[in-house]
Amino acid sequence: MSAAQNNNGHFAGRIPVLTPHNITSSKSGQFHLQILPSGDIKKVLCCGLACSEIFSGPLLGRCLMSGNVYEQKCIEKLMAGEEADTLSVHTSAGVPAAMSVFLEALSKHLPWSEKVDWFCSLQSEGASAVLAAVDLSFQLRTEKEAKDWKVGVASTSYHGPPSTSLGSKTTLFSKSETQLLYPCPSPYDTPEEMEMKFAQYVEWLNLNSSTLASILIEPQWGSSQCAFCWPPTLLEKYMLEAKKRNLLIISDEIMCGMGRHGVSKTLFLTKALNLHQHIDIVTFGKSIATGAFPLSGCLVKNGGDVFNKRGKSVMQSHTYSGSCVRSLMAAAEVLNVLDAYFRSVNDVPNFDINHKGNVLRQLFLEIAEKSKGLFMVNGQGLMWGLLINKNTCTSKNVDVLEVMNSMKAECNTQNVLPYFVPVGGVMITPLFDVDEVVLREIGKRIGAAIENVIHKLKI
Numbered sequence: 001m002s003a004a005q006n007n008n009g010h011f012a013g014r015i016p017v018l019t020p021h022n023i024t025s026s027k028s029g030q031f032h033l034q035i036l037p038s039g040d041i042k043k044v045l046c047c048g049l050a051c052s053e054i055f056s057g058p059l060l061g062r063c064l065m066s067g068n069v070y071e072q073k074c075i076e077k078l079m080a081g082e083e084a085d086t087l088s089v090h091t092s093a094g095v096p097a098a099m100s101v102f103l104e105a106l107s108k109h110l111p112w113s114e115k116v117d118w119f120c121s122l123q124s125e126g127a128s129a130v131l132a133a134v135d136l137s138f139q140l141r142t143e144k145e146a147k148d149w150k151v152g153v154a155s156t157s158y159h160g161p162p163s164t165s166l167g168s169k170t171t172l173f174s175k176s177e178t179q180l181l182y183p184c185p186s187p188y189d190t191p192e193e194m195e196m197k198f199a200q201y202v203e204w205l206n207l208n209s210s211t212l213a214s215i216l217i218e219p220q221w222g223s224s225q226c227a228f229c230w231p232p233t234l235l236e237k238y239m240l241e242a243k244k245r246n247l248l249i250i251s252d253e254i255m256c257g258m259g260r261h262g263v264s265k266t267l268f269l270t271k272a273l274n275l276h277q278h279i280d281i282v283t284f285g286k287s288i289a290t291g292a293f294p295l296s297g298c299l300v301k302n303g304g305d306v307f308n309k310r311g312k313s314v315m316q317s318h319t320y321s322g323s324c325v326r327s328l329m330a331a332a333e334v335l336n337v338l339d340a341y342f343r344s345v346n347d348v349p350n351f352d353i354n355h356k357g358n359v360l361r362q363l364f365l366e367i368a369e370k371s372k373g374l375f376m377v378n379g380q381g382l383m384w385g386l387l388i389n390k391n392t393c394t395s396k397n398v399d400v401l402e403v404m405n406s407m408k409a410e411c412n413t414q415n416v417l418p419y420f421v422p423v424g425g426v427m428i429t430p431l432f433d434v435d436e437v438v439l440r441e442i443g444k445r446i447g448a449a450i451e452n453v454i455h456k457l458k459i
């Protein structure tokens, strides 16, 4: 494709409207072939991508295969003018048969072992999954008549794109009618400061719990805190205080779930941390259907019979909720591959997240050390962040934005694309089947970019 054919500026994406986007023409593992608006072609080591992908190569092919065969057969029948199997169906008419296959695969990953009347809502993207979770929490807390419920979200949180979803900030409108912000720890805090914030949180609960149906937590933050993990004991203390006041707890694992955490062989991080007993609703999304197809949702621990008796269901519903067969089939395959891996039934090669996590920890700690305190390391498993240390910026008289812009330029020169997070820093969330050699290459390129930043900004 030539530059003249790159006419995608009319798509309003992440960059200013009417600016042509890069085109990703092909992928080989973490390496993407990009066609730039100039027409130049660039091979970029894309290691950010915010958990939007899970597998590459044969594993990805395997997860897409059954849906592809199914679709091919449908197309053949359609072309022959014959009755064809369902590819999608409007929610008012029914669900495709693949729904049962997906639910069966999902049921093996439920974080709760007790017998529960669980159910799940399906959406297309994470922001709607969070809304569905909040909707269901409000309904679960509503015994007789509707109340103006609110949800508590961490003061630093990103439960979706910045403009409209819950959790994040927007200059477009106020979300204070639906959400209240609670004090939460940050990577800058000392243990004493974290305890102080916890005390403030308890006060906040005392003040607000009568209007709160639920609180949202991200057990490992994504963009808003650059892969920072909640200290588990502190997180449990937060949960117990909420439980004491009958609040429901929603764990938003859209970014950190899918076993990426590597803490133990479980899909959900709160289960891996043994905190699942406090969780009422958990969200999932991103690469659950490989990333090639959109799918997200939330799992509700119990209350299915309550909804059933009331003749109610989730309100956050739409035309295609759980209707896309390719999404459902791909997701069932992903969940089954992960199930085999987590249960050690099969030998799935290249899957040792713990080992890969340790390699990344080592690489990132070395990079942070060389950065003379400009970057702080957060993370675990296959989700790591290098957060620009605002204290170092102040002492060295540089602006976080200046560091960020310099980092973007240097990463571009090194042909590496981490995920640049608005809080100031980068995250990397490699594929599960990434090779160790590639991990080391990521470390090398990001390390070189940071060395140049330090040099150019005279840190």
Ligand SMILES: Cc1ncc(COP(=O)(O)O)c(C=O)c1O
Pocket: 050, 125, 126, 127, 128, 130, 158, 159, 160, 161, 218, 222, 223, 252, 253, 254, 255, 285, 286
């Ligand atoms: C924790 C969390 N929740 C929800 C979302 C929203 O997901 P989506 O971008 O698919 O709407 C994100 C996106 O990154 C996220 O990090």
